[in-house]
Amino acid sequence: MDLSIRGIVKRFGPLTALDSVSLDVPHGTFVCFLGPSGCGKTTLLRVIAGLELADAGEIRLGERDLSRTPARDRNFGVVFQSYSLFPNMSAAKNIAYGLECRGWSKPAIAERVEAMLKLIQLADHAHKLPAQLSGGQQQRVALARAIAPDPSLLLLDEPLSALDAKVREELRTEIRALQRRLGITTIMVTHDQEEAMSMADLVIVMNGGRIEQAGRPVDLYAAPQTTFVANFMGRMNLISVNIAADGRPVFAGMPLTLAGTAQATTRTLGIRPEAVWLLPAGAEGDNIFPATVREVVFLGNITRVAASPDAAPDTRLAIELHGAATAPAIGDAVAVALPAAALRVLT
Numbered sequence: 001m002d003l004s005i006r007g008i009v010k011r012f013g014p015l016t017a018l019d020s021v022s023l024d025v026p027h028g029t030f031v032c033f034l035g036p037s038g039c040g041k042t043t044l045l046r047v048i049a050g051l052e053l054a055d056a057g058e059i060r061l062g063e064r065d066l067s068r069t070p071a072r073d074r075n076f077g078v079v080f081q082s083y084s085l086f087p088n089m090s091a092a093k094n095i096a097y098g099l100e101c102r103g104w105s106k107p108a109i110a111e112r113v114e115a116m117l118k119l120i121q122l123a124d125h126a127h128k129l130p131a132q133l134s135g136g137q138q139q140r141v142a143l144a145r146a147i148a149p150d151p152s153l154l155l156l157d158e159p160l161s162a163l164d165a166k167v168r169e170e171l172r173t174e175i176r177a178l179q180r181r182l183g184i185t186t187i188m189v190t191h192d193q194e195e196a197m198s199m200a201d202l203v204i205v206m207n208g209g210r211i212e213q214a215g216r217p218v219d220l221y222a223a224p225q226t227t228f229v230a231n232f233m234g235r236m237n238l239i240s241v242n243i244a245a246d247g248r249p250v251f252a253g254m255p256l257t258l259a260g261t262a263q264a265t266t267r268t269l270g271i272r273p274e275a276v277w278l279l280p281a282g283a284e285g286d287n288i289f290p291a292t293v294r295e296v297v298f299l300g301n302i303t304r305v306a307a308s309p310d311a312a313p314d315t316r317l318a319i320e321l322h323g324a325a326t327a328p329a330i331g332d333a334v335a336v337a338l339p340a341a342a343l344r345v346l347t
């Protein structure tokens, strides 16, 4: 069943936490809400869960209008950031709890709990209390508890943020594999762009209670529409241009060529560091500028270079080169190329 969110508004007193949010989530999709602290991610998740009442708007799951369904009847699985397991119950009891509430029979519960523990690879830890489990293990139990009743939607609010980097990466892969296997529509809140990019089918970038841009990770990375999205998803060189009388953008004293029918409607263009070309001094052509190398940082698999066009010495272009073989030295005279196909117009 597809989830459809239309015009959701949520106010807390004078503050508008959600400002007319609309969104479609196809069945079986893994969605990430991504954005800085306070942008409304948790609020939107809580509205979907039914834990918070929207001031306006509509949420539908398939044919069902959720605004008429209380939280407990929605059959959604929810996992929060902090370990929300019952501290006085074993892992197995924690997983069983929701099934007992739903009136499952004893044998059905036993069977389900066993299957869940196996699924999260904690079969040997069934009788441990949360305090006897590691952080990663506790979040796995919380996940098992959420998916045990076969929810129609899985809602995760920064479930990995309290874990250390290595466990976090393992769990990312595990959660995604589990979600694919069960085919369960999942929404995960995160403010970690790498987490969103590596896990999601669909990323919803939020800013100030609004959706800034939504799309597949590759599309958001390749074609961000705003400076905010460009900076939030990876690194982006921002280039300030003047617009010439003929409409062409001018940078460092030279008109820039854009791809196809693209028009410089704003004065900011963006280009990813890996898309900038470093050429020998004297190279000429469209979008090629004489430049000087300012900085070289060797990072093993890549080398980060900063170079300034000689006609725009205050602009520092970040350039990423693979490996070290081709790296220049600080002070080298070079040329930088800004390929038209990689230049983005940002609002």
Ligand SMILES: Nc1ncnc2c1ncn2[C@@H]1O[C@H](COP(=O)(O)OP(=O)(O)OP(=O)(O)O)[C@@H](O)[C@H]1O
Pocket: 012, 015, 017, 035, 036, 037, 038, 039, 040, 041, 042, 043, 044, 191
């Ligand atoms: N119960 C509440 N009462 C008043 N204001 C609230 C309440 N819940 C959230 N807010 C406000 O609404 C805005 C959005 O909060 P929300 O928790 O959704 O942000 P978030 O994107 O989840 O941030 P974070 O990444 O820090 O968790 C914030 O300005 C917050 O202070």
Ligand SMILES: [Mg+2]
Pocket: 041, 042, 043, 189
């Ligand atoms: Mg939050």
